Amino acid sequence: MGSVRWAFRCGSWTPTRSDWLFAARCIQREEKDRIGQFVFAKDAKSAMAGRLLLRKCVYERMGIPWSEIRLERSPRGKPYLAAPLKVSPDSGPEPPAWSFNVSHQGDYAVLAAEQGVQVGVDIMKTTMPGSSSVPEFFRIMTRQFTAYEWSVIQSGGLEHQQLAAFYRHWALKESFIKAIGTGLGFNLQRVEFHLSSEPLTHKHALRQTKMHLDEEEDDDWVFEESLLDTDHHVAVALGPADNARLRPSLPPPTSFTLLSFRDLIASASPLTEEDPACWDSFKMKAEAPQRQRETHSSK
Secondary structure (H helix, E strand, O other), X not given: OOEEEEEEEOOOOOOOHHHXXXXXXXXXXXXXXXXXXOOOHHHHHHHHHHHHHHHHHHHHHHOOOHHHXXXXXXXXXXXXXXXXXXXXXXXXXOOOOEEEEEEEEOOEEEEEEEXXXXXXXXXXXXXXXXXXXXXXXXXXXXHHOOHHHHHHHOOOOOHHHHHHHHHHHHHHHHHHHHHHOOHHHOOHHHEEEEOOOOOOOOOOOEOOOEXXXXXXXXXXXXXXXXXXXXXXXXXXXXXEEOOHHHHHHOOOOOOOEEEOHHHHHOOOOOOOOOOHHHHHHHHHHHHHHHHHHHHHHHO
16 A cells, blocks of 8 residues: 655745746646646646646656656546556556545645545645635635534634634545545535544644544544644545455555655656746746736835
């Protein structure tokens, strides 16, 4: 059984021209074009990191040459490997298939991958609501959580503590939704999380949280929770094993390993020719906030 937990800090990444152009050459053309359509540089950086994380994982853990990796998206947007790994008839039993998922929000992009089970990952940054008070924000989101979950969320004393509990629950729900690949059509009140009483830390991932599905505790799903830093909470959903006998061998939970950009591209090889317009487009996105600040200050 294999397990991967990687994180990349997009927020502090300021790519050079050569770095961005090389990264763009190492992903599929349609993904490069899609990244070019983002309005904000932070979204383009997060998406680029996510694609590189996926390809690095497939290359290093599944042994597929970089140039032969073909990633597709399900109708609900979940990435999958279009050409499955070919196994020789003489190599023995086929190894358990890998499942992988990425998420990006706040300052990070993260990848979780697991062999033999479904996997979903979600990261959430604890932030104050932009255009409403915390009580009003909670009122708007009422239908996304059960009465029990709201009692836990609102039991925190300070508003920041309540928001942290809110985003912790939200990450758990999103990790499950992403693992099963159903998208926004799933009624989130069908799943209710009972959190571990053990506090989350940056050093260790916890697996004590339990999920109730349609009011019944579901032991087929395991949830890992950890912190990347004080404000970024990550949840990983691990579904039923492909083979029921594999569940006891699920490896112990591991913390996310923080990768550098050099780590991301260490195994990469170009798929397309260099496209200078790709950098020009990104540079305009990156400079737009500064131009807006200068325009505003001059008024």
